[in-house]
Amino acid sequence: MPKALRGTTLARYETRARIMKALAHPTRLFIVDELADGPRCVCELTTMIGADVSTVSKHLLVLKSAGVVASEKRGAQVFYTLRTPCVRSWPSCVEGVLAADARRARLVAG
Amino acid sequence: MPKALRGTTLARYETRARIMKALAHPTRLFIVDELADGPRCVCELTTMIGADVSTVSKHLLVLKSAGVVASEKRGAQVFYTLRTPCVRSWPSCVEGVLAADARRARLVAG
DNA sequence: TGGGCATTTGGCCAAACCGCCAATGGTTGC
């Protein structure tokens, strides 16, 4: 039975893509990395990122909608936590890709 | 020294995001999954995906630009191979996210 | 209850994305 991209199979890949897309932004990758060290409130993240608070808030909404992070209200502040720590291992795989590219580039150049 | 999203750090996250973005599409995730079982030519992938050849070709270009796949010409056909098999483990992590969501949904509903 | 802080939401605009069609370049085989 050949694989094909329709029906139920398509739906599964769409769901996966939604999560991947949530991580496909430098700011959001930074947030994930930061939350891996523990919960952070929006104001802390905003300071580190150096963008408008509304921008950071929207990035967090994207991550939350994808199920990657969770939010918890403490008084006037909202703390975000990483819900799926395994995503943290992805960048190391990515670095592997980059390293391979660098090797290839050296081979081509040399 | 607090983390911050500027300069060299920003550049690293941008590079990572570029790779994540390459995978942030259902069709491209399907391609990666398919290539994990071995090389495939564009025509094979096109048949399975059921889209225009040009569309598939462009998706492959995106993956190739990100360093995720490599291409090799064999006669009139072009075969693509997965260059970084580790990306294949990502979806299982993603499934974990989805399972957690499903559990939570059941808790809320029940 | 009113002011101040933390966060979210809506709106706007430029840029990027995605799909198809049409046109082009390569390769095989007659």
Next chain:
DNA sequence: GCAACCATTGGCGGTTTGGCCAAATGCCCA
């Protein structure tokens, strides 16, 4: 050579993204 096939590239509309500003919401404390 040319006809058929494989694949890539360019271009066009429709949709989505990402940033900021401005306004609204929620919470704490005086």
